[in-house]
Amino acid sequence: MSMKMKRSSLVSTLVLGSMLSVAAPSQAANWSSTSFLMHSGSGYKTVPGNTEYDQTIVTLEHADGWKYGDNFFFFDVSEPNNPNTSFYGEFSPRLSLSKISGKDLSFGIVKDVSLAATWEFGGVTNAKLFGFGFDLDIPGVPVAKVNVYNRFGESQFAPGEVSSAPQVTLVWMAPFSIGYSNWIFEGFLDYAWAEKEVGKEDNIVAQPRLLMDVGDLWGAPKQLYAGIEYSYWMNKYGSKGVDEGVPQLTIKWTF
Template structure:
């Protein structure tokens, strides 16, 4: 899921960023096009986020270990989700522009592709039972600066009153420089109204563990967004609000914790 990934003194040139963006987006869109006849729904959005207490990682030669310092950053995110005959696909890419005391740092890039296959859709049978709505095969590829991680496992989608999206994904997590570990990912969306105002409470939580020598780490990013588009008769087009990111043992590094409030605007089509 969404993670702000950058290190001091390291980054992508914009040409590299857009090239890798194009490759990832092309892979997703190829899959969507190949199954266009079976497409059921899709949604795309662009987000702008800004925060001022991200933990940027650097190597401290005196202490001989990785350390961090707080920086501000602006992030542009392209996000797409669709459902088709046999499952669903989720894709996003972050372009992060960090700033340290007025000194602009290297732009960095991070993205994920997450296709899932529904047992219910593939078998044509209703697998719902109690609060379980469906059971799925779930996969993710993470792409960032000099690394590709691969995740695969099983997921359940839950049927909760007033909560159209609640996923529990369990992954086997493969990284190049760690033991094979596990990850649990939760995803949720809860729309609600106060008077004439429409809101969305959404977000994700990732808990990765067993990735020796990396430490177990947890990241969650709940969002509260107001539907601004509704105020001029275009509901569901423009949202604004705040995302609060909490990260414990960032990147699996012991003791590096991040808490950052991010102002957020999201344009949806």
């Protein structure tokens, strides 16, 4: 590993650690939402090998907002009843520049600007991302965010080697109704540019979900959802030609 890469990795770790400590204030959150999800689908791809397999994933998701920003966290457990189970998680704190400064930083459809970070961990992934987040004001879409990062990652192909490249992340959540039924359309999309130093190609990860509020049918709205998620990954883990597209049955319990 070059001295430049070592220095970049050290700096990124220190910056992320600082943001994590600030993003965990002692005061209570202004709002929070925690969910358990279960996904089940066929057509996942191995890397290497590019062979298909079936998989069940259990996910814990948490989001909250506090005085100076917001946090998002999820943790996946794949095949929890299998000895070969695997784990993956992400933690994404953001600090609102308008809330910190007390000034209105909105412009156009942008209603707020934040300092943004993400830590991806588990399996063959260990990456730290730093950049800016933009909250968008879109009618009918209460959650619409664009985060623009510089990504510092390690490769499963060259352990210990660190590279960097840009990444853009879109996040959205839009509720709507059809007749007497209530639905949400939510998800995210990541576009990560190539990290040639460690053999990674451009890759896209997208997971849109369409879920019906089934709890509302018996008077318990916004608690139990069911529907479908489509998990798409072009060049999985940056591996050229390993493209994954999996329709998944999804159940989401929010409390």
